Amino acid sequence: MMWYSACLFFSALQVQEALASILGVARTGNAFQFPIYKSTTNPLKKRDSERRIMGLGYRDQRRGYYELTVGFRSYTTLMTIGRGVVPLVIDTGSSDLWVISESCTEDRCLQTGVPLYPQNTFQSNGMQVQLFYVGRDVVGLTGASISNQLFASINDTNTTVLETDAAGIFGLGFPVNSQIWLKTFEEEHPMPSSHKRRSIPKSSSSQLQSSFPNLDRFRGAYTGDSTNSDIDNEDSSTNPRSPSSPLLQPQRKSEEPLGSSSSWTPLILDSFSQNGPPLTRSIAQLGMEPRFSVTLQRDTVQLGGNAGILTVGGLPDGIKEEALTWVPVRRYSPAQGGLSPPPDSPDEVYPIAWEIPIDAVFLNGQELPRSNLTSSDISVTALIDTGNSRIRAQQDVVDTIYSLLPRNQREGTDPQSYLCNQPISLTFQIGGNMFPVDPRDFGIQLFEDSVEDCVGDIAVTDTPVEGNGFLYSWNLGTPFLKSVLASFHYGNITHPSQDPPRIGFLSTVPDDAEDRYREAVEAAANSNGGNFPAYNH
Numbered sequence: 001m002m003w004y005s006a007c008l009f010f011s012a013l014q015v016q017e018a019l020a021s022i023l024g025v026a027r028t029g030n031a032f033q034f035p036i037y038k039s040t041t042n043p044l045k046k047r048d049s050e051r052r053i054m055g056l057g058y059r060d061q062r063r064g065y066y067e068l069t070v071g072f073r074s075y076t077t078l079m080t081i082g083r084g085v086v087p088l089v090i091d092t093g094s095s096d097l098w099v100i101s102e103s104c105t106e107d108r109c110l111q112t113g114v115p116l117y118p119q120n121t122f123q124s125n126g127m128q129v130q131l132f133y134v135g136r137d138v139v140g141l142t143g144a145s146i147s148n149q150l151f152a153s154i155n156d157t158n159t160t161v162l163e164t165d166a167a168g169i170f171g172l173g174f175p176v177n178s179q180i181w182l183k184t185f186e187e188e189h190p191m192p193s194s195h196k197r198r199s200i201p202k203s204s205s206s207q208l209q210s211s212f213p214n215l216d217r218f219r220g221a222y223t224g225d226s227t228n229s230d231i232d233n234e235d236s237s238t239n240p241r242s243p244s245s246p247l248l249q250p251q252r253k254s255e256e257p258l259g260s261s262s263s264w265t266p267l268i269l270d271s272f273s274q275n276g277p278p279l280t281r282s283i284a285q286l287g288m289e290p291r292f293s294v295t296l297q298r299d300t301v302q303l304g305g306n307a308g309i310l311t312v313g314g315l316p317d318g319i320k321e322e323a324l325t326w327v328p329v330r331r332y333s334p335a336q337g338g339l340s341p342p343p344d345s346p347d348e349v350y351p352i353a354w355e356i357p358i359d360a361v362f363l364n365g366q367e368l369p370r371s372n373l374t375s376s377d378i379s380v381t382a383l384i385d386t387g388n389s390r391i392r393a394q395q396d397v398v399d400t401i402y403s404l405l406p407r408n409q410r411e412g413t414d415p416q417s418y419l420c421n422q423p424i425s426l427t428f429q430i431g432g433n434m435f436p437v438d439p440r441d442f443g444i445q446l447f448e449d450s451v452e453d454c455v456g457d458i459a460v461t462d463t464p465v466e467g468n469g470f471l472y473s474w475n476l477g478t479p480f481l482k483s484v485l486a487s488f489h490y491g492n493i494t495h496p497s498q499d500p501p502r503i504g505f506l507s508t509v510p511d512d513a514e515d516r517y518r519e520a521v522e523a524a525a526n527s528n529g530g531n532f533p534a535y536n537h
Contacts, residue, residue, distance in 0.1 A: 029314065030288055034077045036090065036308030038297055039165040074164035075296055075386060075478065077310050079278075080140025081151070082121035087114065088170035089161065090294070090310060091387030092354050092488060093475075095178035095277050097139070098152035099168030100161070112162045122153055127187060132156070134180055141282045141312075150180055150275050169387065172292065174501075175276035175493065176268070176339055177352050182213055184275050185268065189222075212469040213352065215339055218264035247283055247290040247493055265342040269494040279312065280490060288313030290499070293487040294386060295508070296478055298440060315487055324487060324504030325431040330355040330381050331496065336467060351501045354384045354488055355472045359429035361397075363404050371397050373463045374473050381472045382428070384486060384503060388477030391426070391437070392461035397473075401426075401458055408453055417446050420454040421521050423514040428480070430505060438483045438509045439517040449530035451521050483509045 026033045076087040086099055099117040100109060109116065124135035132154060139149040154168070161168065175181055272280065283290055293311040309316060315324075331349040332338025341348040358380045361368045370380055371394035393401070405418035418424065423439035443456040457479045464471040485506040491499035510516065524532050 031314030032288075032312045033316070034310040034312070036294070036296065036310050037076050037078075037087065037165075038308060039074045039076065074161075074166055074389070075308065076164070076166045077170065079170060080138075080145075081117050082119075082137045084115060084118045085140075086117055086167040087165060088168050089164065089166045089387055090172060091169050091385070092172045092294070093383060093385035093387045094169060094171035095173035095175060096152065096169065096171045096180045097149070097278050098154055098180075101153045101155055103153075103155045106156060108162050114162055114165055114167050116167050117153060119153060125150070125184065125187075127183060134184065139278050141278055144282070144286060146278055146282050146285065148274070149278050149281065150184060151278070152180055170279075171277055172279055172386070172488070173277070173353055174351055174490070175272040175280055176215075176350060177213055178277050179211070179213075181271070181275050181277070185271055186217075188271075189267065212337060215337065218268065219334065219340060220264075222264045222267060247280060247490055263340060263343050265340050266344075268339065269342065272493065280493065283313060283490070286313075290490040290492070291315075291487060293319075293485060294481065295485050296386070296482045298438070298482055316485065319485065319506065321504070324485070324506045325433045325435075326489075326502050326504040327356045327431040329353075329501035329503060330357070330471065331501075332471075336471065337469065345495055345497070348495060348497055350493075350496060353470065353472075354503060355381050355470070356384060356430065356503050358382050358474060359432065361429070361474075362425070362427040362434075363401055364425050366404065368397060368400055371395075371463070371473055375466060378464055378466060378471050378473070380474070382474035382476045383470070383472045384481070384488075385475050385477050386481055388475055389479075390457045390459045390475075390477050391479050392459050392475035392477070394463060394473055395460045398458055398460050401456070405456065414446060414453065414455065417453040417455050418443070420445060420451045421518070423517040424456070425514070428474075428476070433505075433507075435480075435484055435505055435507050436509050436513070437480050438513050440513065440520060441479045441482045445524075445532055451524045451530055451532065483507065 074089050076089050078085055079088050080086075081099060088097075088099065101117045101119045101122070103119050104110075104116065121137050122133070122135050123137065124133050127134040132152065134150065134152050136148045136150055139146045139151070171178070273284070279292065280290075282288075283292075291314060293309075293315050295307060295309050295316065297308040315321065329351045330353075331351050333349055334340045338352060339350040373394050373396055374380075392398075402416050402418075405424065406422040408417065408419055420443075424442045425436055425439060426442055427434050427436040429435075441457075443454045443458075445451050446453040446455045457477075461473070461475050462469075464473055485508060487504040489502045489504070491501040493501075520532065524530060
């Protein structure tokens, strides 16, 4: 795979240091560390009004839109795009970069205090609909700049992202799951019937929320040419690409020109270097280890916990790889909708999302049954998703969880509430080890000025069906991720058999977590006006 030479990204050492300072980036060895900022907006309502918690737009990966859940909570980091610095939600559940621009004229855009993208350096690639544009600009990441980065500039949004103090989404998933990459690839290599199509079907930013990529059209032989692609038309004197990256390195056995193969896959894999998401491009171009790690700080019952850090290119300081429990990422066969293998590696199977196997799940020590809604032929897996503010499971599993929670017997009690003074232990067995959700992260108070009733950050996800989209039956969002250090290893994206993708976990839940939870409830009831710290304002 050809890549830009990293030295071209730094005009001077002072430029690198200045950019790193703006973003709050720290370098440790070959890795970069970014601060993660949390946002929690008080959504609580009075009990006597019967209005309760409303909240954050959660992106369901299969449905592809945001829906209201329990509290405005997000985790963001800063990125330079063009001449602006914008806060973006870090999202391992999607693969695209999109940002709201200063051209947005909606009231929510005009009234926000969130910095938006200044569009004066935006270079459109011609794909657009009403208020939605795809193009390129210079993106600042890992203390360096990535030129010609493909992303979406949004002039309108139907999401609540601005209400979470963010201007857009920074997707950290695999390139093949990028909607922007897919649409761009289809435009550059159209089927005969679609030569004249130059638009994206929908006009809202919600469609950029990751849905299962439709790769069916790439099953047959490739019979076109690559003259319409940016890869072949690009001036190599200004954008040299290095073949040394272990992350994205197709290995064609012959010297035949790109596009003459009988398979689409080599062409698809090669396109990631120019049209892929910013993080994988950055890691490959700078020659870093193909990995990033995340720790999230606590934001509800008690503040604190882990430091909020995004580490790109390695693990945080002082953490050894052998301290983590490593599990493989699910890979999708062509029959399951995944990418077809290339001719030179017919046994390759590719990942699509950060999805891992789950051994078992326990609630207060009792093992939960697996869902009866899912075929027994589908193994139990979970999407690890920093862009999701809840833990999601199948409907019957969610019903079981709520039925086992300690309920307030008062008449009219919400059927999904439980007694706040009872710590809840939800534990996931992964790779043979136990990873509990800290009871301080399991749920939040239901009403303002009262810590009598709480509601769990538990909701329903879709039922997986073989050959019809994603196969995960759990979505582990920030309630789980606040209780672990998680390290996401891309491996070799073009030839995953050479370096398989995997995720490593290290529990950060203290042994006395239940006692700390009880202390937090007592403090809220007696000293904080009946509110947990996140809502005591």
